[in-house]
Amino acid sequence: MMTVTSTGRPLSAFAGELLSRVQENLIDEMGDAGRGAFGRVVQEAVELAMQVIDLGLRRNPGAGIPDCWCVLASQRCACEIKYTDDGKVALGIRDVQGMQLGGDADGSRLVVIDIQFPARLWVLDAQNIEPGAFQASGHAHLQEPDEADRLAIQLERLLRLADTELVTGEADAKDLLREVARSS
Amino acid sequence: MSVVGQQTWSLCSIEIHGFLGVGDDGLTVQLDRPVTILIGPNGSGKSTILEAVEWALFGITAVGAAGEELRTPNLDAHRMYIHRGSPEAAVHLEFAADGHALEWRRTRRHTKPRPGDDAVVCNLDGEPVVPDPNELFGVTGELFRRAVAPGQGALQALISGDKTKRDAALDRLFGVELLNNLTLGLSKARFDLESERRGLRAKLDGFRSGLRSEITRRFDERTAARSAALDGEATAEMLTPAAAAASAEALGSELEVAVETRGGDLATLRETFASLRTTADARWSGTGPGERETRLLEVAQTATAHRDRWQKAVSDRLDEETEFGSLVESTGTEEHLDMELGASKDKLAQLEASLNAMNSRIAVLSSAREWIAAQPVSPEEEIECPVCERPMIESELAGLIDVVLASLAGADGEASAVQERVEGARKQIRELSANLDAVSQKREQVGTLAKREQALATDIIHRLRGHAGQLPAQPDVVEAPVATLVKEVLLLGASIAPDGSSLPTPALNDLLGRLAVATRSALQQTQGEIAQTREAAQAAREKVLSLERTIRFLEAEAQLDELDSAVGNVELATASAALDAVDSGVETLLAVIQVADGVSQAEAQARIADVAPRLSSWYERLSSHDSLRGARIDVTTRRDRGGSRNSYSICATSDDGWETGAGPMLSGGYQTVLAVAALCALSDDERSRTSLGLLALDEPTQSLDPDMTTRMGHAVARINVPRLFLTTTEETFADAATEGAGASQVRVIRLRDWTAAGGTRTEGNP
Numbered sequence: 007m008m009t010v011t012s013t014g015r016p017l018s019a020f021a022g023e024l025l026s027r028v029q030e031n032l033i034d035e036m037g038d039a040g041r042g043a044f045g046r047v048v049q050e051a052v053e054l055a056m057q058v059i060d061l062g063l064r065r066n067p068g069a070g071i072p073d074c075w076c077v078l079a080s081q082r083c084a085c086e087i088k089y090t091d092d093g094k095v096a097l098g099i100r101d102v103q104g105m106q107l108g109g110d111a112d113g114s115r116l117v118v119i120d121i122q123f124p125a126r127l128w129v130l131d132a133q134n135i136e137p138g139a140f141q142a143s144g145h146a147h148l149q150e151p152d153e154a155d156r157l158a159i160q161l162e163r164l165l166r167l168a169d170t171e172l173v174t175g176e177a178d179a180k181d182l183l184r185e186v187a188r189s190s
Numbered sequence: 191m192s193v194v195g196q197q198t199w200s201l202c203s204i205e206i207h208g209f210l211g212v213g214d215d216g217l218t219v220q221l222d223r224p225v226t227i228l229i230g231p232n233g234s235g236k237s238t239i240l241e242a243v244e245w246a247l248f249g250i251t252a253v254g255a256a257g258e259e260l261r262t263p264n265l266d267a268h269r270m271y272i273h274r275g276s277p278e279a280a281v282h283l284e285f286a287a288d289g290h291a292l293e294w295r296r297t298r299r300h301t302k303p304r305p306g307d308d309a310v311v312c313n314l315d316g317e318p319v320v321p322d323p324n325e326l327f328g329v330t331g332e333l334f335r336r337a338v339a340p341g342q343g344a345l346q347a348l349i350s351g352d353k354t355k356r357d358a359a360l361d362r363l364f365g366v367e368l369l370n371n372l373t374l375g376l377s378k379a380r381f382d383l384e385s386e387r388r389g390l391r392a393k394l395d396g397f398r399s400g401l402r403s404e405i406t407r408r409f410d411e412r413t414a415a416r417s418a419a420l421d422g423e424a425t426a427e428m429l430t431p432a433a434a435a436a437s438a439e440a441l442g443s444e445l446e447v448a449v450e451t452r453g454g455d456l457a458t459l460r461e462t463f464a465s466l467r468t469t470a471d472a473r474w475s476g477t478g479p480g481e482r483e484t485r486l487l488e489v490a491q492t493a494t495a496h497r498d499r500w501q502k503a504v505s506d507r508l509d510e511e512t513e514f515g516s517l518v519e520s521t522g523t524e525e526h527l528d529m530e531l532g533a534s535k536d537k538l539a540q541l542e543a544s545l546n547a548m549n550s551r552i553a554v555l556s557s558a559r560e561w562i563a564a565q566p567v568s569p570e571e572e573i574e575c576p577v578c579e580r581p582m583i584e585s586e587l588a589g590l591i592d593v594v595l596a597s598l599a600g601a602d603g604e605a606s607a608v609q610e611r612v613e614g615a616r617k618q619i620r621e622l623s624a625n626l627d628a629v630s631q632k633r634e635q636v637g638t639l640a641k642r643e644q645a646l647a648t649d650i651i652h653r654l655r656g657h658a659g660q661l662p663a664q665p666d667v668v669e670a671p672v673a674t675l676v677k678e679v680l681l682l683g684a685s686i687a688p689d690g691s692s693l694p695t696p697a698l699n700d701l702l703g704r705l706a707v708a709t710r711s712a713l714q715q716t717q718g719e720i721a722q723t724r725e726a727a728q729a730a731r732e733k734v735l736s737l738e739r740t741i742r743f744l745e746a747e748a749q750l751d752e753l754d755s756a757v758g759n760v761e762l763a764t765a766s767a768a769l770d771a772v773d774s775g776v777e778t779l780l781a782v783i784q785v786a787d788g789v790s791q792a793e794a795q796a797r798i799a800d801v802a803p804r805l806s807s808w809y810e811r812l813s814s815h816d817s818l819r820g821a822r823i824d825v826t827t828r829r830d831r832g833g834s835r836n837s838y839s840i841c842a843t844s845d846d847g848w849e850t851g852a853g854p855m856l857s858g859g860y861q862t863v864l865a866v867a868a869l870c871a872l873s874d875d876e877r878s879r880t881s882l883g884l885l886a887l888d889e890p891t892q893s894l895d896p897d898m899t900t901r902m903g904h905a906v907a908r909i910n911v912p913r914l915f916l917t918t919t920e921e922t923f924a925d926a927a928t929e930g931a932g933a934s935q936v937r938v939i940r941l942r943d944w945t946a947a948g949g950t951r952t953e954g955n956p
Contacts, residue, residue, distance in 0.1 A: 013763035022411040124757040139682050143767070147381040156532050169426065 014118075014126030014142060021165045022125030024172060029091065029121060031173045038115035042124040043176040047120050048089045049073060050180045054187040055160035071104025075111055078129065078153040082112035086132065090118040090142075097140045105132045116149070117157070118142045127161065141150070163190070197287035198883040198910045199327060201243070204283055206950075208276030209245065210238045213949035221915070225907055227924045228917040230941030235950030236917035240886050242340050245271060246281035246296045247323045248331040249305030255402040269303040273949065276300070287883075290315055307411040329880040336363050339886035339915075340869050346892075348840075348865035349858070360825075360838045363872050364797040370836070371792040373783055380779045387772045394765060401756055405580070408750040413550070415743040422736035432454065434740045438462050441733050445469045456748060459741050468732045473727035481670055486658050486713045489672055492653040493706035497699070498648035504695055506614035507639035514632040524633070538615035545608040552599045559591045585597075586713065644686075647693055648954045652685030668715045676707040787827075794825045794836045804871035809842065811905040814897055818842040818856075821867055831884065840864060858893035866890045867901065870909060883912030892922050900926040907931035921945040 013099060017025070032040035053074050057063045060077040072084040086105045088095040095118055105114035116132040118144060119125070130148040165172065167186035172179050200221075207216040212235065219226070219239055228236045244251045251271075297309040311910070312321035323329050329338060335467045336344070340363070347359030361367040417427055427433065431454025432612050438459060440448030447469050449665040452458040519528060558576050562584055565573055569585030582590075601603050658676050665673040679701045686693050743939040809821035820843040828837050841851040842864055850856045856864070866887070873885050887906060891899045903926025906916065914931075918924055928936040940953040 013767055014761070016754075016758035018751065019405045020409065020412075020747075020750050021759050022757065023405050023750075027409075123398060126762075143770070146767075156915065 013126045014120060014144065014149065015151065015158045017119075017125040017127055017158060018162055019124075022123065022167065023172065024124060024165055025119070025120050025121045026123075027170075027173050028179065032176060035175065045089055046178045047176055047183070049173075050183050051085045051161060051164055052087045052117055052119065052157070054183055055164050057187070058124070058160045058163075059156055071100050072111075072114075073104075075109065076115075078115065079150070081112035083113040084109065085115045085117055087117045087119075089121060091121050092097040093120060093122055093141055093143060095140050096143070097135065097137050099137045102103060102132070102135060102137045105135070115153070116140075116142075125140055127154050127158045129157055197290065198881050198912055199292065200883050201288045202286050203424070204239060204243060204282045205281070206239070206242045206844035207278075207280045209242050209271060209279040209281055210272040210273060211235045211944055211950045212242070214275050214276050215281065215949065215951075217950050217952065219939060219952070220296070221913055221937065223910065223935055225914045225916065225927065225931045225936040227800040227927055227936060228915070228941060229921065230917075230919065230920060231943055234941035234944050236941060237342065237888055240341070240888055240915065240917065241279045242281065242336060243884075243886075244331075244339060245279075245282050245329075246294060246330075247334065249308055249310075250331070260340050265303050268298075268305065269300060270304065270671055272298060272300050294321065314898045327880055327882040329882050332362075333365070333366065333880060334882075336365060336871055338880060338882055339888070342888045343887070344863050345869065345890065348868055352355060353837075356840075357836060357838050358867075360840070361794070361836055362592075363868070364794055364801075366790045366793045366797070366836065368791060369772060369786055373786040373790060375781055376783045380776055380783060382613060383772065383776055383779065385777060386767060390765070390772075391769055394762075394769060395546055397762070401753065405750065405753055405757070408746065408753065412743065412746040412750050415746040416737070419739040419743045423455065423733065424736055424740050429740055429743055430454070431459070431682045431744055431944050434459055434737060434744060435732070437704075437737055437740070438466065441466055441730065441737065444733075445473070445730055455743065456744055457739075462490035463734060463738050463741055467731070467738070468740035470727055470730035470734050473723060473730060479716050481675050482666075483713065483716045483720055485657065486669070486709055487673065488660075488718055489654070489657045490675065490706065490709040490713055491708050492650055495701050496646070496650050496653060497706060500643065500650055501699065501701075501855040503639065503643040503646050504699075507636065507643050508608040510632065510636045512637050514636050517632050518627055521629055524629050527622055527629065531619060531626060534615055534619045534622060535733070538612060538619060541608060541612045541615055544611055545605065548598060548605045548608060552595060554607060555591050555595050555598070559588065559595065562591070564589050581928065588627055619776060643695075644693055647698060648683075649693075650698075651680065651686070654679050654683070654705075668712045668719075668905070671708040672712050675701060675708050679705060736918065739838040790836065791825075791827045794827075794838075798823055798825050801868075801871045805840075805867055806843075808867035808870045808874075808905075809864065812844070812867050812898075813860065814901050815842070815860060817844040817846075817848070818850070818860065819845065821864060823868070840868060859895060859898055862890070862893050863898065866906070870906065873909065873911070885913070886907060886916060886917075888917050888921065891918055891920050896922050899923045904930035907936070 014036060014124060019095065022037075025048070029040070029044040032043045032047070033039070036043055053063065053065055056076045056078065060078065064075045066072060066074055072085070073087045074085050076085050077083070077084055085107050086097075086101050088097075088167060095116075096170060097116075105116060114132040116128070116130045118128040120128065127143040130142060131150060131151045132148070134149070135145070138175075167190055168179065168182050171182055174182070202221055204221070206212040206218075208214050217235075217239070219228075228239060230236055232468070241251045252267075262504075266713030277295055280295065280297040283294040286660065293311070293313045295309075295311045297306075299307075299309075310321040311325070312319050314326075321324070323331075323334075323937040335341065341588070344359060344363065347355050348363075350356050350359070352809055358367070361370050376806070416429065420426065435451035435454040438449050438451050442462070447464060447466065449462045449466065450458055451462060466927065516526075537578040538700060554577070561576055562573065564585060567573055567584055569583070569588070571584055572581040573584050573587065573588055574580070575582045597603055654676050658673070658680060659668065661673045663675065679698070682694060682698055682701060803824050804820050810819055813819055822839075822841050822843050826837045826839070839851060841849040842860055843849050869887065869890075890906065891902055894902060899920050899922045903923040907927035916923075916927055924938055930939065942948075942951045942953055944950055
């Protein structure tokens with residue numbers, strides 16, 4: 007069990023390398039648009055992993071805010087999912103509003119997958135996060151280690167099932183994730 | 191107590207025992223007038239008295255030309271203050287201020303020379319108070335050395351030819367030295383931290399880079415192993431230890447081999463797969479049907495190829511026998527031919543004898559004829575017949591001989607007929623001999639062929655005996671008919687006589703024929719079995735190969751997963767976070783350094799602004815130069831490695847703007863004037879004021895000529911301070927100062943030459 011609360015929940019060598027290759031492949035295929043595509047693939051993977059933890063997960067597809075509502079531990083949280091390859095994520099006002107004013111949620115969570123080596127997962131209490139450039143490693147005290155651990159385990163499981171076939175186009179990657187999530 | 195820190199104290203008395211050059215006899219200096227001048231030769235102890243005051247207050251003194259504070263754990267360095275041979279050093283100071291009296295005593299024992307172990311006693315109006323010079327007099331050691339008693343070192347540093355030293359001395363005098371030290375210290379700390387951080391970051395990055403490369407390599411190996419596994423029979427779901435274990439168990443069951451999987455332990459699975467592979471390979475080579483096939487192939491070879499050769503030999507022998515029969519039929523048997531040949535030879539001998547007799551007669555007759563012809567008689571005369579020796583008419587005799595000769599040797603004569611008969615007999619003999627040879631030869635050929643036939647039959651039986659030895663004792667259903675027939679053949683073979691005369695060819699041939707058929711049938715069945723076995727073995731091998739690819743993938747995955755511990759290593763992550771913190775710390779340090787630099791510069795600028803006018807004023811008072819009558823001091827800041835530094839420019843100035851600073855362009859005397867002017871200007875500065883009410887100038891007249899010395903004495907004596915303490919070797923200076931301050935304001939104390947026995951002594955004292 008890997009738990010490093012002060013530096014984010016590390017992902018396995020396999021998961022980190024796989025995510026890195028998925029991103030590289032999408033960027034090679036689509037240029038800058040590949041980053042957006044990778045973000046959507048990551049969001050799909052995270053939401054599918056969350057769904058294993060909370061069957062009642064409510065997704066908010068499209069450009070809605072927040073990305074989803076989920077019970078990762080005891081409370082229902084409005085969640086925003088981001089990824090970063092340089093340690094920073096840009097939080098728009100709508101992102102923050104989505105998390106902090108998110109419907110009937112009891113709490114708010116910012117889920118960040120940092121694919122810098124070594125890759126790690128943050129599940130941060132986002133109740134008091136401000137919009138703007140946000141660096142998860144600078145807010146380690148907001149980390150919810152148990153939730154991060156639980157989510158990381160499911161995310162790892164999903165990525166193992168998808169395996170290197172995930173290194174493909176956005177649509178195929180998302181289809182594959184859904185397929186393996188369904189079949190498992 | 192309200193008096194503390196509120197008063198300007200006057201030092202009234204200095205009493206010294208066992209300190210530096212002052213022996214146990216002691217030395218007391220009464221400072222009962224505003225100006226005290228200590229005059230004495232070099233080494234008489236003038237500076238020692240000033241040092242005694244400093245030591246009493248602070249426990250240490252400035253040492254060295256630059257006046258650095260002594261900070262050393264070396265006990266001898268602290269013990270050096272104690273006069274040689276004295277058990278302790280003691281200095282007693284008395285101060286007075288507005289009816290209050292303050293006593294201060296420091297005693298250092300030889301056995302415990304650390305300043306912290308000194309006995310320091312301070313009584314204010316007879317009551318003990320905390321002996322804190324800063325609290326009582328508003329003076330620290332640094333301020334004392336800078337503004338109260340700068341000492342000769344400070345004076346010399348101000349006129350040093352080394353600009354760095356001059357700048358450092360001015361920093362010290364302006365009170366920014368500590369700030370500069372702080373800046374320099376912080377800069378060094380930052381530099382060291384930066385350097386260390388770079389090294390650690392490089393190591394960390396190197397480690398991370400190495401780890402990342404290893405992960406990439408192992409990830410690629412895993413991907414390749416996975417592709418290879420999926421190219422075989424495995425599916426993605428089967429690429430787990432549990433699934434591999436289940437597959438191994440299934441295959442083990444199929445191959446009828448017990449397998450150990452230990453729940454998918456990779457090492458165990460690897461061993462299991464090796465065992466399964468061996469089993470599958472053994473099935474491939476096939477010890478059952480394969481060996482039977484080998485045996486049957488050998489029997490088949492004997493029962494077919496060898497039998498064919500034997501049959502050919504039988505056929506050849508029969509053909510030869512037929513030809514022999516025909517030959518005998520046409521020529522007769524050898525016995526017959528042999529008898530005929532004998533008869534023919536006898537007949538020939540008779541004929542040849544007859545012919546020889548005839549030829550003898552002819553020869554005799556011919557000789558007789560020739561003799562008659564040779565006789566010298568007429569044909570009608572009688573002559574004795576040479577044969578019968580009777581008298582005969584020659585012509586009659588000759589005619590008779592001629593007739594006989596003609597019947598014997600003529601063309602149709604008897605000799606010719608006999609000769610023909612001889613020739614006929616000879617021809618007949620030749621023909622009979624040829625026939626006899628032919629018959630004999632054919633007979634021999636038949637015999638040879640019969641022997642070969644026998645040999646081949648014997649060979650077949652011998653071979654079958656060998657095969658029988660290899661047959662299993664209990665042959666299976668496939669091989670049993672063959673074994674039975676082999677036994678029958680061997681049984682038959684046992685009845686054959688060594689010369690082969692009893693060879694039962696038809697029976698043997700029949701048995702061998704049946705054996706060939708049975709063997710062929712058994713062989714077909716066996717090869718069918720082998721084909722089936724091999725097919726099954728090949729399938730098993732392919733399954734093992736597939737499982738091996740699976741285990742290879744699982745091993746590659748395990749090798750990749752091994753790196754999870756490194757990826758999630760807490761120390762590594764903490765080190766990385768710590769380095770980030772160090773980065774932040776370095777930035778903070780840089781900001782602090784910049785602030786300290788700024789404060790140092792601002793402080794120096796402020797002090798310069800305060801001091802600059804007084805410097806010029808003091809220089810004017812002290813200088814007697816025709817032209818250089820003013821002085822100027824500036825400060826600039828220059829960046830240097832490790833931080834910024836104040837760079838001072840202190841110059842004498844002329845009316846026409848000419849400036850010259852400390853260094854070779856200014857004479858030594860005027861450099862001293864410039865330095866003393868600076869000290870005096872600084873002592874006037876508000877920021878240098880203390881409650882001690884004391885200013886000490888230690889030999890300020892170095893390198894001055896008498897005029898300048900006098901001028902200096904006049905000027906410094908008028909410094910506005912409760913207690914002015916001057917030391918000099920110059921009577922001229924003392925006189926001028928006395929004159930300048932007024933004789934009633936001045937106490938002149940003369941020191942005698944220092945001696946080892948007496949130490950420092952004032953004149954009048956023993």
